[in-house]
Amino acid sequence: MTPRLDAIGLIVADMAASLAFYRKLGLDVPAEADSRPHAEATLPGGMRVLWDTEESVASFDPGWTRPQAGERLGLAFLCDSPAEVDATYSTLITAGYESHLKPWDAVWGQRYAVVLDPDGCGVSLFANAT
Incomplete structure (x- = not known):
């Protein structure tokens, strides 16, 4: 297998x-x-x-230590539309989560934003441009 x-x-x-x-x-x-x-x-x-x-x-894992800098993993959430990227970003920021990158129209043809989760990991929000 x-x-x-x-x-x-x-x-x-x-x-x-x-x-x-x-x-x-x-x-x-x-x-x-x-x-x-x-x-x-x-x-x-x-x-x-x-x-x-x-x-x-x-x-x-007694030898495990919290990473001191940089991200080791990135999660990305596909949204249905560019407007949903903006709305989801706004909902998270209004709820008190930290912005890393405000929504923008990326050169690769997507609406894109990044919000930090409570542990500082970047979580991408994206949708194909329509």
Whole structure:
């Protein structure tokens, strides 16, 4: 059997804060997951997103340390239209999340924006220009 990508894992400092951010992007994570050390959401098509607290990871990997600079992973959310990129960006910024790049019309033919999740990871919002 050939290995297949099944899940994307995120290590988070504050589970509830991280899950609140990703719920605003439409991921379905039960409320009781806010207080657990591990959470999962299954996306359409079967891919999963996994969250583990820093404490949980350190419990089985004592040598793990939080990255000090730079992003190691980027998630990108496809929106239905350029207007949805702008609306989603606005919703997240209004909710108090930090902007990294305001929406713009990228030279590669997409409307694009980047918002930072609670752990400082850039989350791209994009749609094909119409």
